[in-house]
Amino acid sequence: MALDIQNLTKYYKTTLAVDEVSISVADGEIVGLLGPNGAGKTTIMRCVTGIVQATHGEILVDGLSLRKREQDVKRRLAFVPEVPNPYEMLTVVEHLRFAAMAYDTEPIFDSRHEELLRRFELHDRRNDLVLSLSKGMKQKLAIICAFMHDAKVLLFDEPLIGIDPKGVRELKDMIVEARANGCAILIGTHMLDTAERLCDRIVILRQGRKIAEGDLDDLQERAKMGEDATLEDVFLTLTEVDTADEGPGVPSA
Amino acid sequence: MRALAYLQLRLFVNSIKHIARSPKRLIPAILLAVFVLPSLLMNLAIAVMGVPRYGSYGHKEYLEGLQAEALWSGVFALLALVVVYTLYNALSEGLLIFSASHIDFVFPSPVNRRVVLIFKLLGDYSKYAMYAGFVFLFVIPPFFGMAGGPVFPAALYCWLGTVFLLILATNVSHTLNIATTYTASRFSAAGAVVRTAILALVAATVLAGIYHYRQSGDALASLVASVYAGAARVILAPVSWCANLIVGPLTGQTAGAVLLVAALGLLAIASALVLLARPENFYEPSLGISGRMARLKAAGGNLAALRIEAMKRRRNASYSRSPVPPFGRGASALIWKNLVTRTRASRSTLAILFLLPPLLAAAVGYFAREPEIQRFSPFAMVYVVWIVSSASQQELRSEFRQVDIIKAIPASGFSVVAAQVFSQWLLVAVLTIVGALSVLVFIPGADHYFLGIATLGSLTIGFVCIAASSVPVLLYPDARDKWQLLIPTWITMIVLALVIGPSAVICAVLAVFRVNLAIIALSLIAINTALSWGALAISGRLFERFDPTAD
Ligand SMILES: Nc1ncnc2c1ncn2[C@@H]1O[C@H](COP(=O)(O)OP(=O)(O)O)[C@@H](O)[C@H]1O
Ligand SMILES: [Mg+2]
Secondary structure: OOEEEEEEEEEEOOEEEEEEEEEEEOOOEEEEEEOOOOOOHHHHHHHHOOOOOOOEEEEEEOOEEOOOOHHHHHHOEEEEOOOOOOOOOOEHHHHHHHHHHHOOOHHHHHHHHHHHHHHOOOHHHOOOEHHHOOHHHHHHHHHHHHOOOOOOEEEEEOOOOOOOHHHHHHHHHHHHHHHHOOOEEEEEEOOHHHHHHHOOEEEEEEOOEEEEEEOHHHHHHHOOOOOOOOHHHHHHHHHOOOOOOOOOOOOOO | OHHHHHHHHHHHHHHHHHHHHOHHHHHHHHHHHHHHHHHHHHHHHHHHHOOOOOOOOOHHHHOOOOOHHHHHHHHHHHHHHHHHHHHHHHOOOOOOOOOHHHHHHOOOOOOOHHHHHHHHHHHHHHHHHHHHHHHHHHHOHHHHHHOOOOOHHHHHHHHHHHHHHHHHHHHHHHHHHHHHHHOOHHHHHHHHHHHHHHHHHHHHHHHHHHHHHHHHOOHHHHHHHHHHHOOHHHHOHHHHHHHHHHHHHHHOOOOOHHHHHHHHHHHHHHHHHHHHOOOOOOOHHHHHHHHHHHHHHHOOOOHHHHHHHHHHHOOOOOOOOOOOOOOOOOOHHHHHHHHHHHHHHOHHHHHHHHHHHHHHHHHHHHHOOOHHHHHHOHHHHHHHHHHHHHHHHHHHHHHHHOHHHHOOOOOOHHHHHHHHHHHHHHHHHHHHHHHHHHHHHHOOOOOHHHHHHHHHHHHHHHHHHHHHHHHHHHHOOOOOOHHHHHHHHHHHHHHHHHHOHHHHHHHHHHHHOOOOHHHHHHHHHHHHHHHHHHHHHHHHHHHHOOOOOOO
8 A cells, every 4th residue: 555544633733633543544545535624634644644633543655554654644745735934035947946846856857847848838937936826827836846756655635626728637647647547546625526536445534534435336335325435425425414513433344 | 046036036136126217106205215224324423433422431331220130131021932932833833934925936846845934934034134234233223332342243243142042932933843743643732731821921921920929019129039049041942042142242341252152053954954854844824824825915905904814713603683784874884783793703802902901001000000100090091092093994894895885885985985994993982981990990000181182082083193194095005015115114114103193282382381181182073074085085086086996
């Protein structure tokens, strides 16, 4: 397994954000992390990238423990945050160079950044300050930063919100290409149609707990719905908070 | 390491270029340099060459009447306050806060966490070095010269000692903060204990001072007594070393200065090593705080947004009924809206408004028994109002950012700006009236004629100041740009200094001749109406072609 999250629990002070969640993503697999707002998607990604410390649980990347080999693990990860805040006083190219330096991949910088800037149509803005970019452009910049090194595990937090159709197409292509190259990819989203088409497997979270996991067939079965039920139907059925406080618990496989 | 160095360098170079490229930013920056640099250079020259004219005075003459002990206690108390405040803050969440950009692009990267911390600390340390350098290399050295002592190494020692002291305090508080925030809860309990101990120490020192004052009635002696009596001096030994360094050149006791500097330096380094040895992941508090900050910045980085954030966190507050009945048409409806939002969102500000003046007046009435101080005390009001008015710049900025609403109002730019200024002024008016009543009640020795002048002066000066500060706000409307926040602050300072000139002259001249209050009132109102009208006309025009999103 390229990414192995084992029994992850995260408290922010006293708020329980993630409760004993285990997720694994194999090489060449795209896993969709679905859940309503506040389900804990962002928190899981932050734990994996070491931005916050897991309260308990273990995170392994390529068999290396985040706790013990933090820098080696981080070198293998790429992360695109939900609403990126790039450095406004850097130019686009400087920002990319900084990312390359941080991940120690300067040898491939020249060829890599040219190509990516063209793909995301930021090439003519390359020497502008980030300050002058629109919100969608900043998001594209964050995506390009993530591809400035060859990560083994890619983490995207709501990646498709705010970018234009051409950008969405490029990103999807790049995600599929990365899968072909053997990367493990975890996408947190609530854009269900994208998840349905792009992901090999889906994990549904609610209130910090994993409530279902599998491909669409498995999920339909679990929601006791027929073949023609869409992911949206399944998602809404599964995440409906019917049993008010009493959580649904992790399904017994 | 290299990545962060590159980042800092580019950020610095780009922000310089950013200023240099736009005349709107460059000109005020040059003006500031022109105003500040010569005086700095002059002080530096004095510091290096000594003070020839006063050189013949020995420190004994200079210090005649000035008690060395009182001086030392004052310096010690000031430094101790800074250090204790830093340590106290150590125990609250969010001492070590990184930018939202750092969260997104440095935290997930393989850059070593200790390196991230080192860069952060170096940034803070160099700020201390700059501020302390400003004080100890430029402002204070001439006094050393006047005292007849050596200027040059002494100033350098003061500077180094103070910087080391600040570094030490920062390191200790970061260490405490990290240890109590991220480890088991028994350490958090330790945090509460330390906090209580600090409060107790401060309270004991203050009480000792008050007790001495009740006994002796001498304020200076009480300060000395409280500082010497409290355990403060022992516990805060490094602070007292630093106070020795600063007061030494004035009293002629400079022996051992090198040793004190070296001791402070060693402590600074040792504390940095202890801090860097902490294993915890200290990234987390930045999330909550910087997330909030990022939203604030998007909202214009102002107080109103901060209060609204605070309201959001106050969950079950219900605001169904408006405290102010609706009034107004067109632009004057803005006044109603501002009143409603203010009475809702800034209750604590309003409370301070009504509590602070009586408290201050009572303190003056009780402690400052000298008749001259009491007689002239009303004029302090004008000063307070002036400060408050200059602070209203931030509020105006936040109001003008709601451009979708206020631009859509079918009224002239002049009346919209006037309505905004008037709403801000209401606050000042309330403050003035509460202040005047407080002086009347609590300061028996206050001159009532002066009180009248000060009240009228505050009311009119307040309005003209707020009107004038609307001009720089509208000239530099983009709050996302740090320079667009800084530059109008400088301009406002200059404009406000100019705009109160006429009022100051009128008050001074007429007050000397004890001219009838009505005449003073009329002249103040006349001159300030003219000035305000001018300012509002300018900002009204600016408002009409105002776009806060364009640069
Ligand atoms: N910095 C933080 N401090 C405290 N609580 C937080 C913080 N970030 C998230 N939370 C809480 O953790 C829970 C999960 O949030 P999050 O992971 O952002 O969910 P999602 O990304 O699925 O919308 C929510 O209840 C949220 O309020
Ligand atoms: Mg999220």
